[in-house]
Amino acid sequence: MTGPTDPGVTPGALLSVERLSKHYGGLAAVNDLSFAVHEGEVFGIAGPNGAGKTTLFDTISGLAKATDGRVVFAGDEIHERSSHAICHLGIARTFQIPAVFPEHTVLGNVAVGSYFGRANRLPGVRFDAETIDRAHEAIAFVGLAKKAGAVAGPLSLFEKKRLMIASAVATEPRLLMFDEPVGGLNPSEVDSVLELVRRIRGSGVTVLLIEHVMRALMSISDRVMVMNHGRLLFEGTPADVQRHEEVIQVYLGTAAQEERDA
Numbered sequence: 001m002t003g004p005t006d007p008g009v010t011p012g013a014l015l016s017v018e019r020l021s022k023h024y025g026g027l028a029a030v031n032d033l034s035f036a037v038h039e040g041e042v043f044g045i046a047g048p049n050g051a052g053k054t055t056l057f058d059t060i061s062g063l064a065k066a067t068d069g070r071v072v073f074a075g076d077e078i079h080e081r082s083s084h085a086i087c088h089l090g091i092a093r094t095f096q097i098p099a100v101f102p103e104h105t106v107l108g109n110v111a112v113g114s115y116f117g118r119a120n121r122l123p124g125v126r127f128d129a130e131t132i133d134r135a136h137e138a139i140a141f142v143g144l145a146k147k148a149g150a151v152a153g154p155l156s157l158f159e160k161k162r163l164m165i166a167s168a169v170a171t172e173p174r175l176l177m178f179d180e181p182v183g184g185l186n187p188s189e190v191d192s193v194l195e196l197v198r199r200i201r202g203s204g205v206t207v208l209l210i211e212h213v214m215r216a217l218m219s220i221s222d223r224v225m226v227m228n229h230g231r232l233l234f235e236g237t238p239a240d241v242q243r244h245e246e247v248i249q250v251y252l253g254t255a256a257q258e259e260r261d262a
Helices: 053-061 083-089 106-116 129-141 157-169 187-202 214-220 238-243 245-261
Strands: 013-024 027-038 042-046 068-073 091-093 175-179 206-210 223-228 231-236
Touching: 013 053, 013 206, 027 042, 027 053, 027 068, 027 206, 027 231, 042 053, 042 214, 053 083, 053 091, 053 175, 053 206, 083 091, 091 157, 106 129, 106 157, 129 157, 157 175, 157 187, 187 206, 187 214, 214 238, 223 238, 231 238, 231 245, 238 245
Parallel strands: 042 206, 042 223, 091 175, 175 206
Antiparallel strands: 013 027, 013 068, 223 231
8 A cells, every 4th residue: 555645646637647667578568657647537558559548457457467667546556466366456447459258248247247346145046136237227328228138249349339338337447448449330330339438437437548539539539649669658638749740750641641541
């Protein structure tokens, strides 16, 4: 447990990342990175492919262990904890490619998230009434109530993304980390997911968001951090980011061209 005057921890931050590094052999996927996310905000992360964005998510969520530095969430150091312990503290995430159990129903998928998110679950008890009720609430929240009994495998990409979000919501997180939630979607689907993210934020959940679709990222984020080669390139408001010359040269011009070519 960290104290309120610990050096490097931003006062009032829900999530504080302090000089974080993750090396794979000689490659520094994340390199001496520091930033803070305040409760209630949407914090966007941009950067070219290979910038280290997903590795950063893996390290925060416990799927990968940091080589150096620390991560503090709600006053607790979490960088050496397991992924399930981090989930129980109140952090959930989604993935670039929808992670679903294809042979199970929508309800079965979300019930797993609902059950897994409970730190005080009873031994030997799986899908009790509370677990199922919370799963139904999350399914309705993302607009999949009519698909609750459908098998997940044949769902569309748009439906699978919403299913994955429902599973994350069912853990009842304080911080929800989205990894490219609108990638591969058409414009109307993008707008639908953005509205869903706004509703999640409106329910009191803090949002950390990786996105390549700049229209989406800039429209929904309070602050944006741009990464390059594992490092912080720039951090500021969406307007600040779009005026920053180096960001434009390194990333925004390429990203805008990719959106035009899509």
